[in-house]
Amino acid sequence: MNLWGVLAMEVIDLSRDVSYRDIWKISVGKARASIKDNVYETLEKRRDELIEMIRRGGKCYGVTTGVGGLKDVEVDPFEVARRSRDFLREHTAGSGDPLDKSIVRGAMAILVRQLSNGYSGVSPDTVSLLVEMLNRDIVPIVPRYGSLGASGDLAPMAYIGLALTGMGFVEKGGRILRSSQALAEEGLKPLDLGPKEALSIINNTAMSTSIAVHALVAAEKLLKALEISSSIAIQAMGTPKQHVDLEMLSLKKHPGILGVAVDMHRILDGSSNLGRSGVIQDIYSYRCIPQVLGALRDSLEYARSIVDREMNAVTDNPLILGGECVSGCNFHGIYIAIAMDLLSISMIPALIQCERRISAILDKNLSRGLPPFLSENPGKSSGLMMLQYLAAALLNRAKTLSTPATQDNTPTSANHEDHVSNSLNAGLKALEIAELGLRIASIEMLVMSRALSLRGWLDGLSPLTKKIHNIAIDKLLNAETLGEAVDAMARELATFVEDL
Numbered sequence: 001m002n003l004w005g006v007l008a009m010e011v012i013d014l015s016r017d018v019s020y021r022d023i024w025k026i027s028v029g030k031a032r033a034s035i036k037d038n039v040y041e042t043l044e045k046r047r048d049e050l051i052e053m054i055r056r057g058g059k060c061y062g063v064t065t066g067v068g069g070l071k072d073v074e075v076d077p078f079e080v081a082r083r084s085r086d087f088l089r090e091h092t093a094g095s096g097d098p099l100d101k102s103i104v105r106g107a108m109a110i111l112v113r114q115l116s117n118g119y120s121g122v123s124p125d126t127v128s129l130l131v132e133m134l135n136r137d138i139v140p141i142v143p144r145y146g147s148l149g150a151s152g153d154l155a156p157m158a159y160i161g162l163a164l165t166g167m168g169f170v171e172k173g174g175r176i177l178r179s180s181q182a183l184a185e186e187g188l189k190p191l192d193l194g195p196k197e198a199l200s201i202i203n204n205t206a207m208s209t210s211i212a213v214h215a216l217v218a219a220e221k222l223l224k225a226l227e228i229s230s231s232i233a234i235q236a237m238g239t240p241k242q243h244v245d246l247e248m249l250s251l252k253k254h255p256g257i258l259g260v261a262v263d264m265h266r267i268l269d270g271s272s273n274l275g276r277s278g279v280i281q282d283i284y285s286y287r288c289i290p291q292v293l294g295a296l297r298d299s300l301e302y303a304r305s306i307v308d309r310e311m312n313a314v315t316d317n318p319l320i321l322g323g324e325c326v327s328g329c330n331f332h333g334i335y336i337a338i339a340m341d342l343l344s345i346s347m348i349p350a351l352i353q354c355e356r357r358i359s360a361i362l363d364k365n366l367s368r369g370l371p372p373f374l375s376e377n378p379g380k381s382s383g384l385m386m387l388q389y390l391a392a393a394l395l396n397r398a399k400t401l402s403t404p405a406t407q408d409n410t411p412t413s414a415n416h417e418d419h420v421s422n423s424l425n426a427g428l429k430a431l432e433i434a435e436l437g438l439r440i441a442s443i444e445m446l447v448m449s450r451a452l453s454l455r456g457w458l459d460g461l462s463p464l465t466k467k468i469h470n471i472a473i474d475k476l477l478n479a480e481t482l483g484e485a486v487d488a489m490a491r492e493l494a495t496f497v498e499d500l
Helices: 003-008 020-027 037-055 077-082 084-091 101-115 124-135 154-164 179-185 197-202 206-237 246-250 255-268 289-311 334-362 385-401 423-455 463-478 482-498
Strands: 010-013 031-034 095-098 138-140 143-145 169-172 175-178 319-321 324-326
Touching: 010 020, 020 031, 020 101, 020 206, 020 289, 031 124, 037 124, 037 319, 037 324, 077 084, 084 154, 084 197, 101 124, 101 138, 101 154, 101 206, 101 289, 124 138, 124 154, 124 197, 138 154, 138 179, 143 154, 154 179, 154 197, 154 206, 169 179, 175 179, 206 255, 206 289, 206 334, 206 423, 206 463, 206 482, 246 255, 255 289, 255 463, 289 334, 334 385, 334 423, 385 423, 385 482, 423 463, 423 482, 463 482
Parallel strands: 010 031
Antiparallel strands: 095 143, 138 169, 169 175, 319 324
């Protein structure tokens, strides 16, 4: 990155409340992180309170005792602090392919935000090094699996903690190297963690919340994609314009319906294809689009509010309050877990509806005069038949993933931690469903664009959907396989909807 790029980049202050979009910008490298000096002063004060409490013989879970099922074992807090690296290694019980770099960056940014509230007893150096690693793009390698979302995201966050102490592996400038080497290259010193710091780094919801941030952004893209693909679909089918009448839809009262309808009116502005078929009322998958997408839109709004609160919250345990160590359960990821389960469930009806529209336009009995499977030579060519098969396969995977993570529970730590949230898995599932959904929406765009070409209704397309039609036809004509056309369309669509 050149110097001007660094100087011109947006800087986000993580010592104040931020939004999920702020964290997303930092996570994908569109913004730098910062902390105000007065926050470091607060951290130093709370740190001193913790050390004073320890010296006067105060008891504190995880500091003067063991953790989890070892809570009744008394320990020397300074001796425990000296073996912080061992403590972190013992918690790096992750497995699977690494999480995406942007997700780990998001977790680091959220950890900075949460620790900056000043109730965790960590030193200013811990927060400072996290900010430096973010801005120099030193990102720990964190396995995908291992968190139950209570007590916090212990395993994945332990990999971040280990990197702060100069151990483990990180990615820097496209290279995988040891954390100690990466820090040395930037003139940064690994941390020598004091009492409670290792526990504060791992005992929180930062990784689950980062995944939720990325799931939200992906679901927002999906909603926009479905608004566009369904707008193309109702033009290809000549659906009655009444089905998207704003006054009629406003009577349903839910804000999401009207929001979707307004978006679709903007997308359809200039179209003369609605009602072109002459039917008085269309089938549900074409008639009920604002209602189904509206429910997804309202679920997204709820999930956003939960994620925004969680990332700005204090999710550590124990906390330093009034010079005392207070133990609780703020690390429990249930809010994120429920929000992500709701998001997963809410995407499924929209994707089912999308697949049904694809099926209808390919079916000669429902397509109102189009050839079977949109084949220009039925019998000798199966046309786009297989794209509905692909949509059905993707939908089956998405449906399977929509089973709520929160309906399961496996007690841990000798039953001391007997109820967990599964928030990280809930977020991963929601993120994958959104990514699968973008492919299904891409299939709809490809199929509907072919249908419009065969009908000869291109003259009636709105300007925005005409642009999408041209992109889709180009993908169909230039891809060697139908699968390549879908993947290329999905990539194009992900970029296209960002600008809407």
